[in-house]
Amino acid sequence: MYNSYIYPISLIFNLIFLIVLITNIIKHFRTRSIVTKELWKNFYTSHPEAIFLLNDNLGIIQINNAGQSLIGAQQLKSSETISLLKFIRPQGGVSTTDLPFLLQSRLRGEVRLQFDLDLINSKGRPVPHSLIFTRYYGHYKKSKSYFLCEAVNMEARKKAELVLRESEERFRIFANHFPGILYQWDRINDQSYYYGRVESLTGHSVHDFQGNIIDWTDIIHPEDVEIYKQNYEESLNQIGQENNIEYRIVHTRGDVFWLKELRQVLGTEKVEFIQGIVYDITTIKTRELNLIQSQKLEALGRLTSGIAHDFNNNLMIISALSEYLGSRVSDELKGTVVNIQEGIDAAADLTNRLLVFARGQKDEKINRDLNQLLKMVYPILNRLSGDSIEMNLSLIDKPLVVNISQNQLEQSLINLVINAKDAIQEKGCILIQTDTVESLPSNIHDTPKIKEGPYGVIYIADNGSGMDNKTLSNIFEPFYTTKKAGNGTGLGLSLVYGFMEELGGCIKVESELGKGTTFSLYFPCIKNQVFST
Structure with a gap:
C-alpha cells in the first residue's frame, strides 16, 4: 500500500525535473542564438x-x-x-x-x-x-x-598595380638603355636575372645566362678567371657590403672588353641574393694605356735627349781632332782620316735623329717612291742580315709614291730586319716585298688617321721562331723585349710604331710559333704620283 503511493510521487518529480532541464536548455540556445545574432549584427554593421x-x-x-x-x-x-x-x-x-x-x-x-x-x-x-x-x-x-x-x-x-606596372616599365626602359648589365641572382631558388647590354657585350643572349646554358666565368679572359673567382668568394663573406673588380671578357667574335663590376651580397645570416652592375670600361682602359705609353715615351725622350746632347759634344771634339790630324798626316794616311771623318758625320746624323725624336720635332718629309728607297737601303739591310741568312727583295712594277722621311724609313727597316735576324736560329730567309692595296685589312694593330686608299705596303717576312699571343700584344710597348739582358733595349718596334702613326699609316703583325713572322707597313699613297728622285 505504501509503495503504491511512492511510485506516482517519484514519477511526478522526474517529470518536473525533466521539464526544468528542457526549459533551461531552450533558454540556453535562445540566449546563444541572441548572442550569435548580436555578434553577427556587430560584424555585419561594422x-x-x-x-x-x-x-x-x-x-x-x-x-x-x-x-x-x-x-x-x-x-x-x-x-x-x-x-x-x-x-x-x-x-x-x-x-x-x-x-x-x-x-x-x-x-x-x-x-x-x-x-x-x-x-x-x-x-x-x-x-x-x-x-x-x-x-x-x-x-x-x-x-x-x-x-x-x-x-x-x-x-x-x-x-598600386598600375604604379607597379609603370615602375616596371620605367625599369625596363632604363635597363634596356643602360650602358652595361644589371643582374640579380636568387641563390636560394638558384634563379638569375639579367638586363641591359648582355648580347652586345658578350655575344650571348640573356636566355643563355638565365637558363644556365653558359656560366658567366666561361666568358672571362683566361688570365682573369682566377682573380675573379677569388674576388667572388671573398664577397660571399661580406654580406651587405659592396665589392668591385675590373676584369676582361672575350666576346663570341673574339673581341676583348674591359668590364668593371660592382657587386652586393644580401641576406640575414646567410647569402640569399647577389646583385650587381657590370659596365664597359674598355675606352677608359685604352686611354689609361695610351697615357702610360705617352709617359714612357716622354721619359724615353728626355733620356735620349740627354744622351744625344752629351754624345754630340764628344763628336765635336773628335771631329776637331780629326781635322787637325788630317792637316798633319802624310798623303798615304789622308784616306784613313777621311774615313774617320765620314764615321763622325754618320754618328752626328744619328744624334740629330735622336734629338728629333726626343724633342718631338718633325723630320723633313718629301714625296718619294718606296721602291727606290728600298733599292737604296737594301745593301745595308743585306749586310745586317749576315751570311747565314738569305735576303730577298721583291718590288712591285709601279711606283708607290708616299710623303715620307727617308731617314725614319731606313731606321724602321733596319730595326725590323735586325729583329727578323734575331728570330732566325741558324739558317733562314728574310723577304722584303712591296705591293699596293685599295683598302686596309680588318685586323690591323691600330686605326690609321687616313682611311682612304690606296696604300703602299712593305712586307718584311721571316721564317724564324715566331711569337705567341702574349708577346704579340706587347711588342710595341717601349722597353718591352724578349731578348737576353744586354742584347736589346725594347725600343726598336715602339719607334717603328710611332713612325707609322706619324705618317698616318698603320702596321699589322702576323706570327705563329715555329713558322715565322710578317710585318706589314701600310703607307698612304700620293694619288698624283709626283715624287722627288
Missing part, C-alpha cells in the same frame, strides 16, 4: 567593406553601413526593393543579365563565386570592386536561402 543581403533576383534586402556609404543611403529609402544590378557596370565579359542565372546555377553549399566589376558609388563614379557571392541560410526568413555579397574595394589595389 565591417569595413560593403555587405549586401540579396534575394534570388539580386534585390537588396539588407545592407550594412559601408554599403550605404558606397551607393548612398537615400537610394534605399524607397519601399520598392532596389536591385544590386543597378549599381554594377558590366566589364570583363560578365553581363548583368546573366549574373542572377550564374549565381542560382552555380552557388551550392559552401561554393563561392567572385567577379571583378565596377560599382557605381553615390557620386556616380565607377569604382573597381571584387564581388564575392555565397549562399546564406540565416535567420532573416528560415523558409528560404539568400545571396550574401561582399564587395571588396579594389581601387587602392588597382592603383
Whole structure:
C-alpha cells in the first residue's frame, strides 16, 4: 500500500525535473542564438567593406553601413526593393543579365563565386570592386536561402598595380638603355636575372645566362678567371657590403672588353641574393694605356735627349781632332782620316735623329717612291742580315709614291730586319716585298688617321721562331723585349710604331710559333704620283 503511493510521487518529480532541464536548455540556445545574432549584427554593421543581403533576383534586402556609404543611403529609402544590378557596370565579359542565372546555377553549399566589376558609388563614379557571392541560410526568413555579397574595394589595389606596372616599365626602359648589365641572382631558388647590354657585350643572349646554358666565368679572359673567382668568394663573406673588380671578357667574335663590376651580397645570416652592375670600361682602359705609353715615351725622350746632347759634344771634339790630324798626316794616311771623318758625320746624323725624336720635332718629309728607297737601303739591310741568312727583295712594277722621311724609313727597316735576324736560329730567309692595296685589312694593330686608299705596303717576312699571343700584344710597348739582358733595349718596334702613326699609316703583325713572322707597313699613297728622285 505504501509503495503504491511512492511510485506516482517519484514519477511526478522526474517529470518536473525533466521539464526544468528542457526549459533551461531552450533558454540556453535562445540566449546563444541572441548572442550569435548580436555578434553577427556587430560584424555585419561594422565591417569595413560593403555587405549586401540579396534575394534570388539580386534585390537588396539588407545592407550594412559601408554599403550605404558606397551607393548612398537615400537610394534605399524607397519601399520598392532596389536591385544590386543597378549599381554594377558590366566589364570583363560578365553581363548583368546573366549574373542572377550564374549565381542560382552555380552557388551550392559552401561554393563561392567572385567577379571583378565596377560599382557605381553615390557620386556616380565607377569604382573597381571584387564581388564575392555565397549562399546564406540565416535567420532573416528560415523558409528560404539568400545571396550574401561582399564587395571588396579594389581601387587602392588597382592603383598600386598600375604604379607597379609603370615602375616596371620605367625599369625596363632604363635597363634596356643602360650602358652595361644589371643582374640579380636568387641563390636560394638558384634563379638569375639579367638586363641591359648582355648580347652586345658578350655575344650571348640573356636566355643563355638565365637558363644556365653558359656560366658567366666561361666568358672571362683566361688570365682573369682566377682573380675573379677569388674576388667572388671573398664577397660571399661580406654580406651587405659592396665589392668591385675590373676584369676582361672575350666576346663570341673574339673581341676583348674591359668590364668593371660592382657587386652586393644580401641576406640575414646567410647569402640569399647577389646583385650587381657590370659596365664597359674598355675606352677608359685604352686611354689609361695610351697615357702610360705617352709617359714612357716622354721619359724615353728626355733620356735620349740627354744622351744625344752629351754624345754630340764628344763628336765635336773628335771631329776637331780629326781635322787637325788630317792637316798633319802624310798623303798615304789622308784616306784613313777621311774615313774617320765620314764615321763622325754618320754618328752626328744619328744624334740629330735622336734629338728629333726626343724633342718631338718633325723630320723633313718629301714625296718619294718606296721602291727606290728600298733599292737604296737594301745593301745595308743585306749586310745586317749576315751570311747565314738569305735576303730577298721583291718590288712591285709601279711606283708607290708616299710623303715620307727617308731617314725614319731606313731606321724602321733596319730595326725590323735586325729583329727578323734575331728570330732566325741558324739558317733562314728574310723577304722584303712591296705591293699596293685599295683598302686596309680588318685586323690591323691600330686605326690609321687616313682611311682612304690606296696604300703602299712593305712586307718584311721571316721564317724564324715566331711569337705567341702574349708577346704579340706587347711588342710595341717601349722597353718591352724578349731578348737576353744586354742584347736589346725594347725600343726598336715602339719607334717603328710611332713612325707609322706619324705618317698616318698603320702596321699589322702576323706570327705563329715555329713558322715565322710578317710585318706589314701600310703607307698612304700620293694619288698624283709626283715624287722627288
